[in-house]
Amino acid sequence: MKKLAYLLQSKQVSSIELVEKYLAQIEASEKKLNALITVDKKGALQAAREADQRWKKGENRSPWDGIPIVLKDNISTRGMRTTCASKILADYVPLYDASVVTLLRKQGLPILGKANLDEFAMGSSTEYSSFGVTVNPFDGNRVAGGSSGGSAAAVAAGETPWALGTDTGGSIRQPAAFCGVVGLKPTYGRVSRYGVVALAPSLDQVGPLAKTVEDAAILFSILAGTDPKDATSANAQEFNVPNWDDALIKGLKIGIPKEFFGEGLHPEVEEAVRRALQILEEEGALLVPLSLSTNVYAIDTYLTIVTAEASSSLARYDGVRYGQRKEGADSNTMFAKTRGEGFGAEVKRRIMLGTYVLGAGHYEDFYEQAQKVRTLIKDDLQSAWEKADLIITPTTPTTAFKIGEKRNPLEMYLSDLYTAIANLGGIPALSLPCGKDSRSLPIGLQIMANHFQEELMFQAAYFLEKKLLGRA
Amino acid sequence: MIDREEVIRIAALARLDLSEEEIEKYQRDLTDFLTACAQLKKVDVSQLRATSHAVTIKPRLRQDRVGPSLKQTDVLSGGADVQDGFFRVPRIVEGQG
């Protein structure tokens, strides 16, 4: 990205040329990929023209003024439809911009379009989109992952230099791993959620997806900070891209939780991650074996909380104020028909589960119990930070699976096995490509850090990226 | 196994109009899910407080100042049925008229 910025600054390339280049790539690859739900050619070109004007007058808004971006289609964009990949919002046009969109516009980033996802971000494969599945750029028979599958695939295929995704249980990191890009789920509260359509508000975070660690860090620096519109946004937590320093690796304590290297982990994935760990060790990092024994509860805890919060967050789609409506003789019938027809199977399943676990007589046994186990998991993570500065695990147990392979919902939920814990704990976690399997499918490595320790995480990722992939 | 009546009750509570097949499907899914979650119930959490927020955040309160509202035409622009500046909904009390 620094290179693009330099080219823009030195007038060797214009924003229009950049946007046209990416639009051409979109044109070329979309038929196969289906990464995007909406392409805003006109809007992106207009924004690029304005950026070029600013550069001409030396009034550029930032070094990235005119470098375009793609947003996951659950991030509200004023005047540009935001579907959440749901039939119920197929024609919904927001009246306002999400706070992260405002930040991007302030920096001058043209928006190329909106990326595909599992409906309302519920899923791990983008198969649950009412706009069709997104295909993995590395293998046309495989999924791109999810729920930010469109964002990850678009970056991997060069349709955009970077993208925004959202992550509730792994929805940025898992598709990043499957598509061979870098994806960050920031510390809970570090990036505003205002305008990001809720799945589970106590777990959701917006984050960057990019080709390189540095690009992800740059995009994160644009996003991070306090937002008065989001009561859960943290105070004074800006982020500046650090000066990269390999010397930090020496003496760094890297936690290796044994539960993340056990049964179910594909040997090729394990091998790639272990190789990366070895590189760190050779540079002087200390590998600290540790245990996150509570991870065994992570998926069930996560599912209970997600379904409960989602059942409430998605109650507003009742056909009155916005969204599609199916008429009925009375209001309740109208609500039920609107929702019954507007939502896809997975969304309805989660609403059913969530309604059950919050219901009278079940709340203490399920929802409250899950919240208490969440405390246990948080405590487990906290004690890990007494032994380690960072924790490294595989991002996913396997590489990208085949489209249609996982028919059982519980099996699909296991895709988040290594990632959900970071959302439950509110900690930052990043997925970094660390090699390929024998089918040439990308493998992802996950780095987790304590709250607000993104910088250290980025330093380690940057170092690894350089060593692993020979990127400078 | 979660019984059928319970599935119908939950669907009504969540305002989801479900087909016969869906009712059967969610009956199975709910049962599977609850079976899987059963292990959670066994965890001893008697000494723990519930976590309802990922990180402890000091609440930030807003000053009582009026800001701009949306234009009425914009507010109504997404409504499927609007009349005279209002959103319109069919009868609220069921089974009459």
Added chain:
Amino acid sequence: MSRKYDTVIGLEIHVALLTESKFLCSCSTEFGAPPNSHCCPICLGLPGSLPAINAKAVEYAVIAGSALNCVINPFSKFDRKNYFYPDLPKAYQITQDAYPICGPGYLDYYVQDKLERTKIVRIHLEEEAGKLIHSGESIIDSEYSLVDYNRAGIPLIEIVTAPDITAPEQARLFLEQLRLVMNYIQVSDTKMEEGSLRCDANISLKPKGSPVLGTKVEIKNLNSFRALERALEFEKERQREVLEQGGQIEQESRTWDERAGKTMTMRSKADAPDYRFFPDPNLPPLNLDPVWIENLKKSLPELPLERLHRLKDQDRLSHYEAAFLVNYPDFGDLFEKVKVTFPEPKAIVNLLMGDYARLAREHGHLNPVRLGELLQLLADEVINKNQGKDILEELFKTEEDSPAEIVEKRGWRMLSDAAQLRKVVEGILADNPDLVGRFRNGENKLFGFFIGQVMRATEGKADPEVVNNLLREELEGGRN
């Protein structure tokens, strides 16, 4: 009936807080704007929008709780109450369930001359729903309804009382006192007709003296003080009849039909909704500074009951007079201001409760300094009562001239000179010899006639006391 059963009543009162902007967004709370013109992504519940708590609403809730002698909880939480209704934009209401902002308290108030206490169980903060306008006469016979979300998101406090109210009239008096307290602390305009004060009531009967509560019925749609009392009276009788015929009271929600004058079933317990309360993940718990809470408590204004007792004890007013000044705080405030220049409480309250009250309701209040001056003229016997009335009317037209100046300009000064008045009296007696004769023969009521004649002759300026003495002297001197 009260011989066989005790009546048990508890109230749930919603008070809209008088903030400029809504509870969770910055839209205006102004009443009466065009429909759906005070709406934004937050109060419309647009996808992705998030709530941001209005500090003033929290402050007002703490003030209200303090005025109702409640425990203020520094730690409180916001929950979602999930239910579908066309006026509820997010299909959940942000409220406080498990951890409300105010805990137990009480309110003291008079029922006739007896001081009663009703316990407050809790007060919590929540957001208001939108407003529905039904196409038909009522919600039941309406083919469709129209929704206006201007009201959605206005801050409310819900005050829940213990079931310690024993009669419908007492419930009304409690609510009136509560409203007065809310007005005194200026957290709400409490207009029942605009819905900024609303009340639901729970009522049950139990055998006299029994410690076991009966099955309660909730009554909704009580839009006035009168409706509250009437609905409770009706429901009390209805329940008594059911019980006396050996029937059982169903636990249910009933609605008050003002025109029919009766309560009707709305929802039985079997249909009671499952609200699925859970902590709103979008709002961190409140952690209020105890020092801040203490300071708010300390800066509470004088409350109605304190004022009543002060007026009775210090100003020696009767309960009736004191209650008048307390219940009409504008009169109470004026009373205090007049007292600064004219420290005679009884005389002030007599003036305020008399013709002044009628005129002030029509024209608004007068300058307290002017009222003090008027009272002083009366006290100094410069003018008589009738002239006082005239001056009052004059002041309501213009306050440019002081009462003294009006007296001068109109020559309304009271005529007290005995010699001058004696001439008038003698003249009138001389003009009416037969009437004088009849009086002297015992027709006492004619005395008034003579007084009237003197007043007329002096254009009402004569000092009635002097005239009275003179007449007695002249008439009774020659009585048979």
